[in-house]
Amino acid sequence: MKNKDIRRRNLVRLAVWTFSWVGIKAFLVFGHESLWGGLAWVTSLMLLLDVVIGLGMVVAYRRLLMNLDELEKKIQLESMGLTLGLTLVVGLAYSAMDITNLIPWDAEIGFLMQFMAVCYMVCIFINTRRYC
Amino acid sequence: MKNRIRVLRAEKNLTQGDLADAVGVSRQTINAIEKEKFDPSLPTAFRIAKLFGLPIEAVFQYDMTGD
Numbered sequence: 001m002k003n004k005d006i007r008r009r010n011l012v013r014l015a016v017w018t019f020s021w022v023g024i025k026a027f028l029v030f031g032h033e034s035l036w037g038g039l040a041w042v043t044s045l046m047l048l049l050d051v052v053i054g055l056g057m058v059v060a061y062r063r064l065l066m067n068l069d070e071l072e073k074k075i076q077l078e079s080m081g082l083t084l085g086l087t088l089v090v091g092l093a094y095s096a097m098d099i100t101n102l103i104p105w106d107a108e109i110g111f112l113m114q115f116m117a118v119c120y121m122v123c124i125f126i127n128t129r130r131y132c
Numbered sequence: 133m134k135n136r137i138r139v140l141r142a143e144k145n146l147t148q149g150d151l152a153d154a155v156g157v158s159r160q161t162i163n164a165i166e167k168e169k170f171d172p173s174l175p176t177a178f179r180i181a182k183l184f185g186l187p188i189e190a191v192f193q194y195d196m197t198g199d
Contacts, residue, residue, distance in 0.1 A: 003156055069157035070173050071164055131164040 003067070010064040014059035024050045071131060079123035087116050134193045135173045137162070140184045155179045 014088060028046045036042040091112045098107035141151055148166070152159040155176060164170035165180075174178070180187040 002153070004153075069161050070159060070176060071161040071170050074170075128160075131169050132160050 007064075007067055010060070012068055014057070014060040014064050017053065017060040019049070021053045021057045025051050029032045075124065075127040075131065078127050079120055082123045085115055086119050087112060090115055134168060134195050135165065136191055137180065138166050139184070140191065141166075144184065151180070151183070154183055 024046070028043070028050055031046065032038055032043050065073065068076065094103075094107050094111065097103045098105075137151075139150070146154075148162045149159045152162045155162070156179070157176060161170065161172075165172050177188055177192055181191045184191060
């Protein structure tokens with residue numbers, strides 16, 4: 001199998017794992033109240049499934065990274081490093097804003113996830129443009 | 133690092149995609165190496181030189197002015 005085909009296969013696998021993970025997470029939160037009426041054992045089971053699928057997604061992402069060439073790996077590394085650093089700095093600042101009541105709402109982890117996603121995409125875009 | 137990949141590729145009538153497939157990297161990587169925006173690893177540099185049937189120093193030259 002050609003390298004290009006392996007890469008495409010890895011990308012499709014990652015997409016399937018990611019959508020499954022997002023799906024099970026939404027199902028877990030929605031189902032807890034609306035489908036199984038808050039039954040703790042069902043929620044625990046779904047939570048276990050959520051973690052297992054999440055781990056599958058991480059493995060699929062690792063496999064995708066291992067198959068990239070040196071420039072693509074460099075772009076990914078720089079983007080992930082920047083995302084990690086910025087998330088740490090912004091996340092802790094956001095948390096401090098909540099503790100000191102500078103913001104009237106609670107600092108939710110959802111904000112951090114959104115920030116990470118946007119930051120990672122912007123970094124990938126900028127780094128890709130920089131080398132091409 | 134300077135290189136002669138674009139000239140050598142033209143002499144052999146190879147596209148960036150052909151060279152990328154032969155070396156096992158993406159076309160964007162070949163493009164970045166040609167434009168000297170990215171220095172390849174030693175294994176990749178050796179594979180490129182071998183593909184053109186030349187010693188590595190005939191394809192890549194270290195740019196002392198970059199120091």
